[in-house]
Amino acid sequence: MTAQSLPSAETDFSRGAGPAGPLGARFNLSRVDLAVLGGLALLSVGLLFWATGNVVLAAGFLAGLAIAAGGALLARRLFPAAAAGEAALPDWTMLRVAVNHDDVAVAVTDRGGRLVCANDLFATWFGGFVTPPGLPVDARGAEALKNAGRTAWRDGEGVADDIAVGPLQLRAHIFRTGQAEDYLVWRFSANERIDLATEIVRHLDGPAGLTLAQAGVMAALVSAEGRLRSANRAFLLRALDEADQAHYVGRDVSAMLRLDEAGSLYFAREGDRATPVRMIQIPLAPADAHGPVLLAMLDEEIGPADRGTAQAYVETLLSLLPFGLALVDRDGRFLYMNRAFKRAGNVGEGRMPRYPGDLVVGEDKGPLADMIRRHSSGQQVGGDLSIRLVGQGDDPVSMRVVGVRGLGEAAVLLSLKDSSEESRLKRQVAQASKMQAVGQLAGGVAHDFNNILTAVLGSCDLMLMRHTPGDSDYDDIQQIRSNANRAASLTRQLLAFSRQQTLRPQILQLPDVISEVSHLLKRLIGDTVQLSVHHGRGLGPVRADPGQLEQVIINLAVNARDAMPGGGTLTIETYPVSAADVRQMGSEFMPPADYSALKVSDTGTGIPADVLPKIFEPFFTTKDVGKGTGLGLSTVYGIIKQSAGFIFADSKPGETSFTIYLPVHRAEHGAPATPTPVSKPKKSQWGTGTILLVEDEDMVRAVAERALARAGYTVVTASQGEEGLERFAGMEKVDLVVSDVVMPTMDGPAMVREMRKKRPALPVLFMSGYAEEQLRQSINIDDVAFLPKPFSVAQLAEAVSAALDNAAHRASNG
Missing domain, CATH: 3.30.565.10 (Histidine kinase-like ATPase, C-terminal domain)
Known part of the structure; x- marks a missing residue:
């Protein structure tokens, strides 16, 4: 996997010397430094003259120093790249490697709003290398990204939560960075789908907490501030009076416990006759972040022989938790794993792997074994490792390794997160984004092809009018027209794939x-x-x-x-x-x-x-x-x-x-039945009237003008929307406007709206290479006809005749 960058953006980075001037920039010396060096040189010459009394020798020594300084200055000017202290150009290949990440999408933009660099996960989540904040997200997320970007430019950092990209929920963290602080780093991470703390609270307050209490395990969930969030009945009975059990949330846990001089842990309420307890801490957040901690407490008996019983209690606790946990001894062998761990690690029923390395691919065995060995030898802080499981492809999963004490043979606690659902959603979003991007490309290609094919078909029709069957050129023209029709069928297939074709359901x-x-x-x-x-x-x-x-x-x-x-x-x-x-x-x-x-x-x-x-x-x-x-x-x-x-x-x-x-189609109650379409009489290909033709494609405009003029109409042409308005303002009579929909600067619908301000009943015939259903949403104009490209000369004449007839019918009924 390689990160992507835009090479052209590299030319925007600073390469010049600093404000100290050429000499100071080349030698990294200030004016004070230069003065000191000059003084030392003169002092050396004076000492030499005082010692020898030879004026010629002192003058020669001074000339030698001047020549050496001049030569060094000349060398620096001739070879500036070798100058000491000159700022080297930044090596952006290091950035491209650094932003590669399997869980975090990263993009870098400059102050001009250009995308400098992005990794592959960014392109996968957002359907390509799109420049933030203009990402394909929902409206609320887009506004949040814009506000976070402005905050980052102003304050140096911005955050946007709940950014929805299809089924994926993301969190954006934006930083301002760079030597001149003229870059923004956009980091997108997926929100966790399981709130472990909430799940533990639910289990401790339910039958699972009661089962642990009956087994003698005192369990409690403590916030990062050391406040009690939830606990089972066994913990509450030992730590608090029964009368206080209904108001325990938010109490300081440290006040409930005490340590004696020997380091034994007791419940403070029980006084001198208290039974010592052994506490196991299971952090629910990464080592570098403050988060809630799950405490499991067991009565500490007189000797270490009862540690096996304590381990059995902990195994009972682990079996009830909804996330994958396993115990490993100091030699790196499995002692226990709960069902959730087996399910996440793809461990079959009745099969117990011996080592954690048996679950991962060969390349990950060494790093996992080293991490377990490091935590089993005394390191108490947990760590995360990205691994790939055997038989589950190349999708990595996260394994957390935590050192534990006081459980006999057990030395390491492993937590395995089942990320199969997250990986499936990532693949689904990537596939949907790819299909959408290719569909948009196919629709654009089909539109351009339709313009070309319209000109080809129209030219063939006009040439066929001058030839009769049996002429030497007639068959060749027919062959060209046949091939153009085949190409038109391919464009219809492209529109069908991109879901932009016109359907008649x-x-x-x-x-x-x-x-x-x-x-x-x-x-x-x-x-x-x-x-x-x-x-x-x-x-x-x-x-x-x-x-x-x-x-x-x-x-x-x-x-x-x-x-x-x-x-x-x-x-x-x-x-x-x-x-x-x-x-x-x-x-x-x-x-x-x-x-x-x-x-x-x-x-x-x-x-x-x-x-x-x-x-x-x-x-x-x-x-x-x-x-x-x-x-x-x-x-x-x-x-x-x-x-x-x-x-x-x-x-x-x-x-x-x-x-x-x-x-299954369900007709609405009282809705009229769908009428069966009836064949309309074929319109005449001849007529009279003045037509304003607006089309930005020269070849299409030329063919349409010749076809309409041949059919008997007076045709005035324009190449864009503004020119069409000028022609309309200078014409005394316009019977019909025939216009393309998509044109530069001013499109067809905008032009027609301006025209209808003067003539509300102006007949309009739109033509486009895009589908009618797709354009109807953007046109939003009443009483307009539509002609899809490519069309023949006959189809254009029939459509114009039908549009004029419909306009006359509306005028007579109005």
């Missing part, structure tokens, strides 16, 4: 959709593959785009066919899934509700386990080069997600299945 029954597409499936899968269809009873209706749902079934069927080159069986099933069934499934993603399920299975070779998690990623394919784009399953994934459904893949040798769950 209807109320459907899954068996009806399968029936419509079954004839096509039989031709696609060939004669060597047998198609088997089974429908369950009681299927609820679903709301989806029938065309897109058919595309999903076809894609899954074609993939199944390719997985069975020697033939096999393709099975399509539909069945209902109730909310109770979803709860029994224990899915982490599907909320309990009623679903209609569609399952597509095949008897092919199966999907390898290392490939299965990647199959829905775009451009990932296991097919040979030229035989697949890698967009089939990613398109399926996008369509199902955009339809509020879920899709899961399961594979084993000889059987692969894709199961789709679509929520």
Whole structure:
């Protein structure tokens, strides 16, 4: 794992000499130092003259000193990099290595708000190298980050809590640093999910505390200030009067105990006849932080023979606690581990490892053994060590090692934190961030492609109008148009994956959709593959785009066919899934509700386990080069997600299945039934009127202008929103505005709002390479038509004619 940095930011760091001037900076000497050296030189010359009386010798010595000083100064000026005391350029490779951390995300920004350096965990949590505080977090977290950044610039340090990134809760700590204090270091750490102190309080006040009391173990939870937070009945009976038991919280524990001259510990209330007790302290916070401590006290008998009984009491205590704890002797062998430790350490039932090193990978055995040896030889303070467990991949877990005394053979207490849930959430956030980033990229690429394809298709249509079948160029133009349409289908797949396509949902029954597409499936899968269809009873209706749902079934069927080159069986099933069934499934993603399920299975070779998690990623394919784009399953994934459904893949040798769950559509009481779409009469491709055409892409604007002028319209063009407003202000009559949505400086919706301030009923036709559903949220303008790119000349003419007809209809009814 390597930290990332932005090389260009390194040029912003200071490299110049200090304010002492060139000479002082080169030699690190002040003016006083230079004066002293000059005086010493003159004194030396005077002493030489006094001793020899030779004026020529003294003058020669003075000239030699001057030549030496001049030579040193000249060398310093010719070779400034070798000057002593010159500040060397900072070695930022050390910073890049230093910010690598598996639990803390780190980023460094300069005063100009530029990202200087960040580690890989930062990119994983936030979906890339995004500059703080502009991170993809919720609104409350974004405001907290901004305020914490301002506080850090002002006071040197700032803190922001409860920063939500999906399911991950983070805490941000920001520091101002640097020689000129012109950098901010942003540190993000995950909040602990288990409050150990709260869990212990709950157990001490419940049956677990009573069980310990019956076993003779006096247990208490003490705050960092030495105040009592909770205790079981055995501790309260020994430390306090019964009448005071209801008011013990917040009392000073040190006042309840006393030490005699021999170092024995007693309860102060019991006086001279008190029985000595042995106390075990279990810190619940890192060694360098003040936190609550769990105290376990046992009666100290006369001799050391009863220490085994004390150890048995402690083992009883450890078995009741909800977090993983184990005891190790001075030779590093396990004495005891509770169930939580076995579960966190992946220890099977009935199997007791001999050494802690048996639980970790080979590279971590040495550091763990050294740490246990160091704590068993007398070190009382605990320490944390990041280790990797055998059979649990490369995800590290945290093990805490604490030295204990007074438990016979037991010398070290190990605490193992089960971080599997946290690791799973990290992987889930990383996967979601990656899919979101790739989806945004795919949507942007599709938009640019749609502009290009609009110009290609429009040019082909215009050329075809000048040629007839049989001309030498006609077939070539048709071939270009066919290839452009194929490219347009690829952009639709990209929009489907990024969930930005325009869907036309209807109320459907899954068996009806399968029936419509079954004839096509039989031709696609060939004669060597047998198609088997089974429908369950009681299927609820679903709301989806029938065309897109058919595309999903076809894609899954074609993939199944390719997985069975020697033939096999393709099975399509539909069945209902109730909310109770979803709860029994224990899915982490599907909320309990009623679903209609569609399952597509095949008897092919199966999907390898290392490939299965990647199959829905775009451009990932296991097919040979030229035989697949890698967009089939990613398109399926996008369509199902955009339809509020879920899709899961399961594979084993000889059987692969894709199961789709679509929520059952419940019509609201009293809501009108969804009308069946009727085919509208085809609009004329000819018309009259004045059209203002605003489009920032020159090639698209030129094709649209020629197409509309050929259809009989008077066309006035503009290349951006401000120019469109100028053209509109100078035109006496505008029958329709045809505008792109996304344009630089002023977009289409902003331009139309300004125009409608003068003409509220102005007809508008928007065109864009983005999906209509995505743009409707940003357009938010009534009575506008939409034409998706890429479009042909005929589609543009029909859309303009329909927009003019609708405007005339509204005017006549108004």
